[in-house]
Amino acid sequence: MSVGLAPVRQRWIWPALGASVVVIAAIYDVRLGIIMGVWLGAWAVNGWLAGAARGTGVRVMVPLIFGATLLALWEITVGLYDVSPIILPAPSLIVAQFAVSTDVLWADFQQTILKGALAGYVIGCGAAVLVALAVDRSMFLQRGVLPVGNFIAALPIVGTAPILVMWFGFGWQSKAAVVVAMVFFPMLVNTVQGLKASGAMQRDLMHTYAASYWQSLFKLRLPNALPFIFNGLKICTTLALIGAIVAEFFGSPTVGMGFRIKIEVGRLAMDMVWASIFVAALAGTGFYGLVALIERWLTFWHPSQRRR
Amino acid sequence: MRSVIPVLTVVAVIVAIWFAGSIGMNRAWTVDQAERRGLELSAADIIADTLRQERPVLPTPAQVMAELWATTAGEPVFRERRGQMQGNPRSLFFHAWQTLAPTMLGFVMGTLAGILLAVGIVHNRAMDLGVMPWAIASQTIPILAVAPIVIVVLNAVGLEGLVPKSLISAYLSFFPVVVGMVKGLRSPNAMDLDLLRTYSASNAQTLWKLRLPASVPYLFTSLKVGIAAALVGTIVAELPTGARFGLGARLLTGSYYGQTIQIWSALFMAAICAACLVALLSAAERATTRRMGLGR
Numbered sequence: 001m002s003v004g005l006a007p008v009r010q011r012w013i014w015p016a017l018g019a020s021v022v023v024i025a026a027i028y029d030v031r032l033g034i035i036m037g038v039w040l041g042a043w044a045v046n047g048w049l050a051g052a053a054r055g056t057g058v059r060v061m062v063p064l065i066f067g068a069t070l071l072a073l074w075e076i077t078v079g080l081y082d083v084s085p086i087i088l089p090a091p092s093l094i095v096a097q098f099a100v101s102t103d104v105l106w107a108d109f110q111q112t113i114l115k116g117a118l119a120g121y122v123i124g125c126g127a128a129v130l131v132a133l134a135v136d137r138s139m140f141l142q143r144g145v146l147p148v149g150n151f152i153a154a155l156p157i158v159g160t161a162p163i164l165v166m167w168f169g170f171g172w173q174s175k176a177a178v179v180v181a182m183v184f185f186p187m188l189v190n191t192v193q194g195l196k197a198s199g200a201m202q203r204d205l206m207h208t209y210a211a212s213y214w215q216s217l218f219k220l221r222l223p224n225a226l227p228f229i230f231n232g233l234k235i236c237t238t239l240a241l242i243g244a245i246v247a248e249f250f251g252s253p254t255v256g257m258g259f260r261i262k263i264e265v266g267r268l269a270m271d272m273v274w275a276s277i278f279v280a281a282l283a284g285t286g287f288y289g290l291v292a293l294i295e296r297w298l299t300f301w302h303p304s305q306r307r308r
Numbered sequence: 309m310r311s312v313i314p315v316l317t318v319v320a321v322i323v324a325i326w327f328a329g330s331i332g333m334n335r336a337w338t339v340d341q342a343e344r345r346g347l348e349l350s351a352a353d354i355i356a357d358t359l360r361q362e363r364p365v366l367p368t369p370a371q372v373m374a375e376l377w378a379t380t381a382g383e384p385v386f387r388e389r390r391g392q393m394q395g396n397p398r399s400l401f402f403h404a405w406q407t408l409a410p411t412m413l414g415f416v417m418g419t420l421a422g423i424l425l426a427v428g429i430v431h432n433r434a435m436d437l438g439v440m441p442w443a444i445a446s447q448t449i450p451i452l453a454v455a456p457i458v459i460v461v462l463n464a465v466g467l468e469g470l471v472p473k474s475l476i477s478a479y480l481s482f483f484p485v486v487v488g489m490v491k492g493l494r495s496p497n498a499m500d501l502d503l504l505r506t507y508s509a510s511n512a513q514t515l516w517k518l519r520l521p522a523s524v525p526y527l528f529t530s531l532k533v534g535i536a537a538a539l540v541g542t543i544v545a546e547l548p549t550g551a552r553f554g555l556g557a558r559l560l561t562g563s564y565y566g567q568t569i570q571i572w573s574a575l576f577m578a579a580i581c582a583a584c585l586v587a588l589l590s591a592a593e594r595a596t597t598r599r600m601g602l603g604r
Contacts, residue, residue: 043434050434059437066438087464144314148322154532154586155579156540158452159555162563163571167333167365241450249456249547250563265460273457281449288448 018044031080035073042069089271097271098278104260105279112257113283115172117244120179125236127180128187129229133217135188136195149189157182161247170251178247183236190235194228195221227302230295237287241280326369333365334358367569375573376400397553400577406554407542408581410470414477415538419531421478422485429486430493430519431511443486451479452537455545473545480541481534488530492523521600528593535585543578555581 018040026033046062071091077083078090085093098105135141161178168174198221206216248258257276264272296305338357342349349357359368367375379400387396395402425443429436455476462472496518504514546556555578562571 046438047432047434050437062434062437063439063441067442087461140314141318142314143311144316144318147311147315148318151583154536155582156536156543156575158540159543159559159575159578162559163568163575166563166566166568238448238450242452245450245454246452246544246547261454261457265457270461277454277457280454284449285445 015044034080035077038073038076039069086268086270089274093271094274094278098275101272101275105275107255108257108260108276109279109283111172111253111255112175112244112248113241116175116247117179117240119172120176120243121183121236121240123176124180124183125187125233128184129191132188132191132195135192142192146189146192149185149192153185153189158243158246161243162250165247165250170253175244175247179240179243182239182243186235186239187232190228190232191225194225197228198224226299227304230291230299233291234288237291238284241284241287245280323369330364330366330368331355331358334361337361337365363566364568367572371569372572372576375569376576379573395553400573403553403555403558403574404577404581407539407546407556410473411477411538411542413470414474414542415481415535417474418478418481418534418538419485422482423489425486426489426493427515429490440490443483447483447487452541452544455541456547459545473542476541476545477538480537484530484533484537485527488526489523492526493519495526496522524596524600525602528589528596532586532589535589536582539578539582539585
């Protein structure tokens with residue numbers, strides 16, 4: 001089972017140990033025995049797969065088996081122990097709820113992600129890049145902005161949500177404002193650092209070509225800054241979603257993912273809450289994946305993008 | 309040290325923009341009030357009034373500082389009530405502590421769990437392949453936004469007080485530590501690992517004498533990310549659950565009753581807490597790296 005820990009001659013010890021644990025658990029409580037059995041069985045399959053085979057197939061299979069095991073355990077535990085759906089609904093219940101209420105969830109998704117988060121993300125990141133370009137022209141400003149920006153980026157900016165909702169009303173505009181406030185400084189710091197990334201030699205070379213500021217910006221420094229800019233953009237995808245959803249807790253029209261979560265928690269309709277969380281998770285991964293794809297396409301030359 | 313003047317300049321510019329914003333945003337109310345009473349105000353009067361409103365749209369930095377001072381230095385942290393010494397809900401230190409305690413408890417739990425999982429991932433290929441992709445993917449999920457639900461669910465199970473909030477903090481500091489520590493534990497190069505192999509060092513010895521020391525810089529970097537996330541997590545966790553004490557509760561009541569100065573002072577307290585926690589970790593990092601001979 002374990003490649004690093006156990007010497008070869010003791011291989012039988014782990015299955016034996018696992019089997020006895022399952023048997024003892026089953027004697028104590030049959031349900032516990034079943035759960036332990038599923039867990040250890042899946043674990044053994046994964047251990048065997050990881051130890052025996054190499055290649056991309058294993059790289060996909062093992063995490064999938066692990067994820068499926070967790071889901072199965074969730075379903076089995078909820079079923080066997082009769083957990084109230086108010087506390088923890090089974091995955092099958094959540095999927096059913098998701099399938100029934102796709103139109104509501106789609107409307108929430110549009111309101112929160114497409115309007116609030118995306119608008120704020122574009123405005124905030126765009127403004128940050130522009131400010132970074134301005135700051136970059138002066139050494140003095142760079143030295144001042146970097147520490148201040150780093151400091152602000154570590155602060156709980158999401159706390160400005162109640163203020164911004166007060167200022168911009170309950171519509172998606174206030175959510176976009178919260179997102180702008182959240183993404184601006186991380187993006188600014190990353191872009192300023194990125195613009196400093198090109199080497200002195202390269203800049204001197206551009207200088208010998210008599211390149212203007214804009215020419216060396218577009219041909220040398222922005223391309224060199226792209227890995228940093230994309231790092232910032234990737235961090236900001238998650239921040240944008242958090243900002244948009246949390247801002248809805250403070251006031252929203254009767255649509256939106258934060259609104260839905262808040263309302264359905266109040267009604268103890270946990271399956272709907274979990275369906276919304278599922279949408280948020282999908283949106284987060286999808287958004288991040290999209291930015292990562294664009295990064296791969298634009299910075300194909302960077303060492304971090306090499307295929308293994 | 310040479311960046312002191314630039315930093316001060318940038319801070320001064322931000323404060324100046326803030327003051328200008330206060331005047332601009334509070335102006336409407338002042339003018340409106342004056343019109344109702346049929347008064348003509350000069351520009352100087354308007355500006356003076358915008359800077360000292362009771363419920364301004366945007367309080368000035370001076371007002372926020374005064375409120376911060378009044379609710380920290382001006383109020384005792386404890387007061388006597390029904391013959392018992394209790395926390396004083398007027399003191400911002402009391403609220404800050406209500407938020408900091410679960411943050412730190414959760415941070416410690418999350419960090420320890422994260423280090424353990426990272427050690428497992430480095431030593432076991434099945435765990436590496438199975439768990440690591442999920443750990444990375446989970447970073448892209450807006451977990452923070454669903455923190456309140458976790459609190460509600462845990463309350464329904466009967467867990468209240470410190471534990472639910474600290475579970476959120478633990479979860480949020482857990483993944484940065486896992487990802488950072490896996491990187492750190494793998495950072496020794498092949499030469500060093502081979503050397504320990506020629507010494508016939510066991511896996512445990514390699515872990516204690518090579519991998520863990522090598523991972524310290526990575527650990528501190530992810531700890532700083534983790535503690536900031538943990539603090540935000542606790543504050544957000546307090547928001548929609550109607551918590552009575554804590555910085556998040558302060559934000560919420562402020563927003564219910566339009567007490568903008570209270571919101572801003574709670575926000576500043578949260579910022580100060582975050583800055584102190586990160587500074588504390590930085591100091592620990594410097595001390596540790598110096599003891600290890602890595603300091604510059």
